[in-house]
Amino acid sequence: MLKVVAACGNGMGSSQIIKMKIEKVFKKLNITASIDHMSVGEAKTAAANYDVVFCSISLINQFVVKNNRTKVIGLVNLLSEQEIEAKIVENDIK
Amino acid sequence: MFCSDFFTKKVVDEEIMINLRDMLNQETILLQAEADDWQAAVRLGGQLLIDSGVAEPRYIDAIIQCTIEFGPYYVLAPGLAMPHARPEHGVKKTGFSLMTLRTPVPFGHTENDPVDILIFLAAADSSSHLEAMSQIVTVFSDDEAFAKIRQAKDANQINELLNQMVDI
Numbered sequence: 001m002l003k004v005v006a007a008c009g010n011g012m013g014s015s016q017i018i019k020m021k022i023e024k025v026f027k028k029l030n031i032t033a034s035i036d037h038m039s040v041g042e043a044k045t046a047a048a049n050y051d052v053v054f055c056s057i058s059l060i061n062q063f064v065v066k067n068n069r070t071k072v073i074g075l076v077n078l079l080s081e082q083e084i085e086a087k088i089v090e091n092d093i094k
Numbered sequence: 095m096f097c098s099d100f101f102t103k104k105v106v107d108e109e110i111m112i113n114l115r116d117m118l119n120q121e122t123i124l125l126q127a128e129a130d131d132w133q134a135a136v137r138l139g140g141q142l143l144i145d146s147g148v149a150e151p152r153y154i155d156a157i158i159q160c161t162i163e164f165g166p167y168y169v170l171a172p173g174l175a176m177p178h179a180r181p182e183h184g185v186k187k188t189g190f191s192l193m194t195l196r197t198p199v200p201f202g203h204t205e206n207d208p209v210d211i212l213i214f215l216a217a218a219d220s221s222s223h224l225e226a227m228s229q230i231v232t233v234f235s236d237d238e239a240f241a242k243i244r245q246a247k248d249a250n251q252i253n254e255l256l257n258q259m260v261d262i
Contacts, residue, residue, distance in 0.1 A: 079231060
């Protein structure tokens with residue numbers, strides 16, 4: 001199963017909104033995923049254990065993951081299911 | 095043992111039922127306000143959280159500090175920000191406030207600037223604000239509702255909109 005983490009500055013607000021939205025889009029695309037959410041500080045250390053990291057575009061530079069597994073996706077509009085879907089397809093996530 | 099478990103569960107359930115409609119009222123809504131920059135906007139809207147008794151003044155300092163440290167990651171969509179920090183930064187109980195700005199201000203976001211709608215969140219724990227936050231997602235995923243909030247001049251207009259859009 002795909003392992004996904006939603007990250008934001010402190011793990012309380014935006015990351016939970018990202019989680020709500022990506023859950024919906026994964027369901028629509030019939031992708032089974034387990035989705036955690038956490039702060040960027042926690043996620044930086046944990047990122048390598050996930051297949052995909054979703055975060056606000058303003059946090060993307062916080063993640064430097066040196067492996068072939070983890071994809072980091074920065075979102076501009078956290079409420080746009082269209083953007084999330086386009087980026088899932090674009091990054092070949094399944 | 096069972097009794098105490100039941101009691102704990104019940105308290106948790108009641109906490110989860112925090113509804114956006116109950117949080118946003120005359121005291122926590124400020125419409126068509128004026129702020130010179132993002133820090134002034136955060137202080138002005140954050141004051142509603144302090145005045146309504148959900149956060150201590152240091153919570154607002156923490157939001158500003160987090161923004162300087164990590165950037166404006168809580169700018170959710172074009173024009174919309176949800177400033178917040180963590181429970182230990184001075185939250186007394188879970189609550190929200192809403193502020194709109196007459197003149198939008200930049201938060202330093204690459205694409206979603208400038209911001210003129212701010213939802214302030216004070217979360218006392220990791221779950222009691224989730225129901226209200228999913229209501230925020232519902233309301234602001236709707237372009238028409240977004241425009242109505244942007245133009246609203248009276249808190250009653252916001253309450254009417256929430257009554258129409260949010261069940262429970």
